[in-house]
Amino acid sequence: MLYPIQTQTRTLMDLSGIWKFKVDDNFQDDPAKPLADAYRVAVPASYNDQIPDTELRQHAGFFNYQTRFTVPNTLADDRLILRFGSVTHEAWVYVNGEEVAYHKGGFTPFEADITDQVTDGENLLTVRVSNLLDYSTLPVGNYSETTDENGGIVRHVDENFDFFNYSGIHRPVKLYSVPVAHINDITIVPVVDLANQSADVKVTVQATGDYDSVRLTIFDEEGQEVANGEGAEAQLALDQVNLWQPLNAYLYTLEVALVKDGADLDVYYEDFGVRDIKVEKGQFLINGEPFYFKGFGKHEDTYVSGRGLNQPYNVLDVGLMKMMSANSIRTSHYPYSEEMMRLCDREGIVVIDEVPAVGLLDGFGFDALNLEDFQNDKTWSVMKTHEAHEQVLRELIARDKNHACVVMWSIANEAANYAPGAYEYFKPLFDLSKELDPQQRPNTYIAIMMSTPEHDLTTDLVDVICLNRYYGWYIGTGDLAKAETDTRSELQAWQEKYPEKPIMYTEYGADTVAGFHSVYGEPFSEEFQEDYYIMNSKVFDEINNFVGEQLWNFSDFQTKFGIQRVQGNKKGIFTREREPKSVVRYLTDRWKNIPNFG
Numbered sequence: 001m002l003y004p005i006q007t008q009t010r011t012l013m014d015l016s017g018i019w020k021f022k023v024d025d026n027f028q029d030d031p032a033k034p035l036a037d038a039y040r041v042a043v044p045a046s047y048n049d050q051i052p053d054t055e056l057r058q059h060a061g062f063f064n065y066q067t068r069f070t071v072p073n074t075l076a077d078d079r080l081i082l083r084f085g086s087v088t089h090e091a092w093v094y095v096n097g098e099e100v101a102y103h104k105g106g107f108t109p110f111e112a113d114i115t116d117q118v119t120d121g122e123n124l125l126t127v128r129v130s131n132l133l134d135y136s137t138l139p140v141g142n143y144s145e146t147t148d149e150n151g152g153i154v155r156h157v158d159e160n161f162d163f164f165n166y167s168g169i170h171r172p173v174k175l176y177s178v179p180v181a182h183i184n185d186i187t188i189v190p191v192v193d194l195a196n197q198s199a200d201v202k203v204t205v206q207a208t209g210d211y212d213s214v215r216l217t218i219f220d221e222e223g224q225e226v227a228n229g230e231g232a233e234a235q236l237a238l239d240q241v242n243l244w245q246p247l248n249a250y251l252y253t254l255e256v257a258l259v260k261d262g263a264d265l266d267v268y269y270e271d272f273g274v275r276d277i278k279v280e281k282g283q284f285l286i287n288g289e290p291f292y293f294k295g296f297g298k299h300e301d302t303y304v305s306g307r308g309l310n311q312p313y314n315v316l317d318v319g320l321m322k323m324m325s326a327n328s329i330r331t332s333h334y335p336y337s338e339e340m341m342r343l344c345d346r347e348g349i350v351v352i353d354e355v356p357a358v359g360l361l362d363g364f365g366f367d368a369l370n371l372e373d374f375q376n377d378k379t380w381s382v383m384k385t386h387e388a389h390e391q392v393l394r395e396l397i398a399r400d401k402n403h404a405c406v407v408m409w410s411i412a413n414e415a416a417n418y419a420p421g422a423y424e425y426f427k428p429l430f431d432l433s434k435e436l437d438p439q440q441r442p443n444t445y446i447a448i449m450m451s452t453p454e455h456d457l458t459t460d461l462v463d464v465i466c467l468n469r470y471y472g473w474y475i476g477t478g479d480l481a482k483a484e485t486d487t488r489s490e491l492q493a494w495q496e497k498y499p500e501k502p503i504m505y506t507e508y509g510a511d512t513v514a515g516f517h518s519v520y521g522e523p524f525s526e527e528f529q530e531d532y533y534i535m536n537s538k539v540f541d542e543i544n545n546f547v548g549e550q551l552w553n554f555s556d557f558q559t560k561f562g563i564q565r566v567q568g569n570k571k572g573i574f575t576r577e578r579e580p581k582s583v584v585r586y587l588t589d590r591w592k593n594i595p596n597f598g
């Protein structure tokens with residue numbers, strides 16, 4: 001799916017703004033009529049933190065959003081496409097009362113051709129949204145219903161994960177025009193010849209309508225033409241190629257034109273980077289060199305916007321990462337906005353791209369011991385997520401396949417990979433990822449603490465062993481000496497059992513309340529957080545196949561209520577406002593001295 005842009009043949013209109021918003025649990029509002037008694041909220045953003053009403057913020061159920069738009073009559077000969085960057089988690093879209101789109105899954109884009117529904121003058125756009133989650137959705141939620149005093153249904157979602165269930169129209173709503181003959185999709189696969197500093201760029205174009213030919217032109221960053229070709233399937237050669245490198249990005253632009261009788265019917269521009277990714281002999285190679293991941297698990301989480309697109313925060317976050325010599329993120333625990341992915345391409349931030357497969361555990365909680373009855377774990381008989389899982393993988397790869405920044409797909413975060421049935425559940429998904437990804441990137445899942453070398457049943461599937469570990473925090477809280485021994489012996493065991501597989505940490509951290517200090521280095525203090533990271537770093541440096549450290553979390557973030565959470569998760573090394581905790585200085589010094597390669 002192409003990102004919506006304006007070109008000489010396409011007009012792009014942004015429907016962001018203040019929309020009407022109203023709870024409608026009993027489906028009483030008519031999508032063809034103006035919403036009465038509605039709140040007003042900004043779109044895109046989560047609705048939750050925009051209205052100071054506790055019940056509404058926590059509400060589980062159905063909502064209606066509504067706005068109006070008009071279409072310039074200069075576009076009368078074109079097709080009109082309405083596109084949502086994401087609506088969390090389920091959406092029904094109506095134009096002038098007629099349903100034009102339905103989409104389930106809160107983190108990927110969808111669109112509809114609304115040419116036939118649009119009228120002259122004002123059009124009414126109504127979006128019905130549900131934020132309900134259950135054992136068939138991703139992420140996974142525990143769903144239940146009770147009745148109120150009038151016999152009405154009251155819905156409840158208890159999240160099977162550790163982030164607030166922000167919802168609403170989270171990403172931009174765009175209306176764009178395309179000519180009748182137009183480009184639908186472009187796939188770019190750069191095949192690099194490192195020795196000769198050249199690349200063959202394989203291009204596939206999908207288009208609709210009546211056209212004679214497809215013209216392809218590649219421009220460098222100075223706007224100079226460096227290659228051209230013709231056809232819906234073509235291979236273009238680049239000499240003296242400028243590689244896309246971590247923190248040193250270089251992007252080419254591919255211009256695709258559909259041509260008829262010598263005239264350009266439709267034109268689209270897709271930026272891409274040329275780089276080579278391989279996993280070999282315990283190393284993660286980018287452009288032939290062993291890469292070391294330094295960075296973060298994150299969330300899309302900011303004040304007021306909630307999980308909604310917040311570009312200034314994205315820009316600041318990337319700036320702070322660069323300030324610390326970090327080079328990578330994981331899009332924990334769902335696909336991030338297309339705008340963030342484009343920014344990472346531009347800034348050279350390496351991305352592990354994750355589907356929203358989080359909560360695949362029967363019995364989520366902070367007491368890891370609850371999950372240790374491996375044989376009787378029922379996760380894979382009670383989960384009904386298979387269909388949703390295939391869909392999110394298809395949609396993520398379709399959306400992100402051309403991004404240079406994406407170096408690996410993460411097929412789940414902290415699932416019950418140790419429980420009977422895990423292999424049977426995951427094997428088809430790993431196969432599907434290989435089938436779908438034109439660039440054949442490595443695949444992984446992110447392993448929870450109970451997935452040890454002894455108990456994990458699915459490690460054979462992954463290219464890189466990615467571990468979330470909380471020794472000294474959830475296990476042996478405060479005892480860093482024991483944590484060090486445990487960390488070392490587990491990492492050594494992984495390395496012994498899988499000598500060919502690279503190993504990295506994708507989470508490790510300790511809740512830290514900014515401004516709490518302790519001469520004893522007690523848990524929750526800034527001193528403890530620093531000691532904890534110093535201990536982990538020391539062990540990492542002893543392990544040969546250890547290819548990276550992505551800590552948890554970049555910044556404090558909002559969660560559901562719980563006695564382990566003080567207005568959210570405080571494992572950020574930055575606060576939610578992005579003020580640094582003391583450990584930022586330690587990590588900056590460390591990361592400045594660890595090269596990206598080597």
Ligand code: GCB
Pocket residue numbers: 161162163333413414468507552569571
């Ligand atoms: C994890 C989860 C993450 C939580 C984190 C924590 O393992 O992957 O979503 O926020 O632990 O802080 O407990």
